[in-house]
Amino acid sequence: MISSLIRANANKSGIYLSLIYDIEYKPTYIKKSASEPASIKKLKNEIKGVTWYQANSEINQIHKITELAGYYSVFFEFFNGKKANFRDGYWLNRSYIERAIRGYCEIWSKLSKNENIIHGDYSIDNIIFTEEDLIIIDWEHFTYSNIPKGFDALNLIYEQVYILSLKQKLSSKIIYHANEMLKRLKFSDCLDKIFFNSPLDAMQESLSDNSHIWGKQLSKLPIMKFNKFECNNLDSKINLRNN
Amino acid sequence: MGDTGSEGILEVFELENKHVYCSYFEEEILNGLIKRGANIWVDELSHYRLLAMKTFPELKDKINDMNNPPNSFDYSIALGYKTDIQEKHNSIPISERIILLEGTLRLLKWNLFNKKSFKKNKVSTYSVAPSFKNVKLVIPEMLNRPLERYWSLFSKNPLKCLKLLIAWAIIKNSSLRKLFIDKIIVIK
Numbered sequence A: 001m002i003s004s005l006i007r008a009n010a011n012k013s014g015i016y017l018s019l020i021y022d023i024e025y026k027p028t029y030i031k032k033s034a035s036e037p038a039s040i041k042k043l044k045n046e047i048k049g050v051t052w053y054q055a056n057s058e059i060n061q062i063h064k065i066t067e068l069a070g071y072y073s074v075f076f077e078f079f080n081g082k083k084a085n086f087r088d089g090y091w092l093n094r095s096y097i098e099r100a101i102r103g104y105c106e107i108w109s110k111l112s113k114n115e116n117i118i119h120g121d122y123s124i125d126n127i128i129f130t131e132e133d134l135i136i137i138d139w140e141h142f143t144y145s146n147i148p149k150g151f152d153a154l155n156l157i158y159e160q161v162y163i164l165s166l167k168q169k170l171s172s173k174i175i176y177h178a179n180e181m182l183k184r185l186k187f188s189d190c191l192d193k194i195f196f197n198s199p200l201d202a203m204q205e206s207l208s209d210n211s212h213i214w215g216k217q218l219s220k221l222p223i224m225k226f227n228k229f230e231c232n233n234l235d236s237k238i239n240l241r242n243n
Numbered sequence B: 001m002g003d004t005g006s007e008g009i010l011e012v013f014e015l016e017n018k019h020v021y022c023s024y025f026e027e028e029i030l031n032g033l034i035k036r037g038a039n040i041w042v043d044e045l046s047h048y049r050l051l052a053m054k055t056f057p058e059l060k061d062k063i064n065d066m067n068n069p070p071n072s073f074d075y076s077i078a079l080g081y082k083t084d085i086q087e088k089h090n091s092i093p094i095s096e097r098i099i100l101l102e103g104t105l106r107l108l109k110w111n112l113f114n115k116k117s118f119k120k121n122k123v124s125t126y127s128v129a130p131s132f133k134n135v136k137l138v139i140p141e142m143l144n145r146p147l148e149r150y151w152s153l154f155s156k157n158p159l160k161c162l163k164l165l166i167a168w169a170i171i172k173n174s175s176l177r178k179l180f181i182d183k184i185i186v187i188k
Helices: A037-057 A094-108 A151-165 A172-187 A199-209 A211-220 A228-237 B007-012 B027-035 B047-055 B057-062 B104-117 B158-172 B174-180
Strands: A002-008 A015-021 A027-034 A062-068 A071-077 A127-129 A134-136 B019-022 B039-042 B063-065 B073-079 B094-101 B123-128 B138-140 B183-187
Touching (some): A015 B007, A037 A062, A037 A071, A094 A127, A094 A172, A199 A211, A199 A228, B007 B123, B027 B039, B104 B174
Antiparallel strands (some): A002 B138, A127 A134, B123 B183
């Protein structure tokens, strides 16, 4: 097997990311490893998330785990599939968003009301789209929390809305589409009531109340970059008040 | 460029329970090897072993001296070609020799003189992308993947910035990259 180190200390996480190839240089595994206590803890949390996801989706991502004193590494399966371009924003990514919301509902609709589990970074960037399915990756922020159902799906929607808002004014067709996504979440029993009236405001509040999950990354999250005015403005257009 | 002086380079090797002969002492590398489960041998006469024992007293059973060498090594790690094992020990077989090549002179020497002594299929070469401090990217040369700029340009040292800018220009060109960017050479 041939390896290449593709990223060290990504987002200051202390985690090494490597690609493992077969003899024909086709990617076979993604290896994540850590040698500092804090980063080992993060990686172990990710394994908790992946294991939970496997139990709910039957998608196995883990090939091998090595645990030594002061070192932890995980070989993840490499999935061939498409990834949306995060920078394209909401409209160009709408078909991916629809699939991501459907995928979210397939998993989270199975959970009971009291089972509050979040991926924590459910971004279009962390989903691999295969022909028929989708695979959610990067479970580093996986948490059993008090954050209500629907949080991750809304995170994906508003993140893409934010990216698009940097380039252009949000047109009515985008607002309509985002509202449809919210409805889909509600009717799949995947959106807590708290998000019905002012979803973005409720999202920001959930993030602030649980800042320990994201630490220093919190202020860098696209959702947190909407100011009060933008937040109120969007909440007046994207909501489930009349549904 | 001093980029190979980081445990990040060890990520491209499988080291758990492997026997590794280390001919030079670089704290981070040695620490990285031990953490990754390697058993290390260092020269008994050198000061490296003493230093290593001082740094990792709790892991002393992982650091061995050459008075008691194994029958074979999985890897040897050396800074520069021909410095990896003392002559008196060169009868011990080594499966893979890892050579860290830093700096233009060492690279030129390797490319002009040493490389020819080995069959192509016996040598694997990795390029180490330049960075301020820690290794960010190690790519097998065979992969022909474009190397990207994986470092910030903000440094208090303008010379370092200039050096990195030049390095960036070099890595864009695959031929120049072969000659001027730090390498990890693995000889089988």
